[in-house]
Amino acid sequence: MIRLSLALTALGMASAALAQTSPPAGSPRLPAAASSAAAPGRAALPERPRQLGLCVACHGEDGRSRAVGTPHIGGQDEAYLRSSLLAYRDGSRRAVAMNGISNALQPADIDALARWYAAQPGFGKEP
C-alpha cells in the first residue's frame, strides 16, 4: 500500500512537471508569417538548391529514397554528403547513377545540396 501511494505521488509529480512545460493557456501564438516558413517544431530549412530537381526522382526532396537500391540521404552528415558528391564528381567513387549526374554540379551546387539534405529529418524517425 505504501508502495502504491509512493507510485501515485511520483505520478502526480511527473504530471505536474509535464504541465509546467506546456505553454500556459492563452499564450501568444506565432504570427502566421513566421510559422509559414517552416513546419511547426522544425528548424527553418536552408535555401532550396537550384539543382535539387536533378535528385528528387531517386532521393526525394527530403532525402527519403524513392527507388530500390537508392540510399536515404536525408539527415545524413553534411560533410559526408559533400565529400561523397565530390568523389562521384571526380570519379574516385564510382556508381553509374551518380557519376554522370554529379558532373553537372558546380562546387556551390554540391554545398547547397549537402546542406539541404543534411537539414532534412533523418529516415529513422518521423519528421
Ligand code: HEC
Ligand atoms: C537515377 C537515380 C539517382 C539520381 C537522379 C541521383 N542519385 Fe544519388 N544515388 C543513387 C544511387 C543508386 C546511389 C548509391 C550509389 C553507390 O552505390 O555509391 C546514390 C548515392 C548518393 C549519395 C551517397 C550516399 C551515401 O550514403 O554514401 C549521395 C550523397 C547522393 N546520391 C546525392 C545525390 C544528389 C545530391 C543528387 C542530385 C544532384 C542525386 N544523388 C541524384 C541514385 C541517384
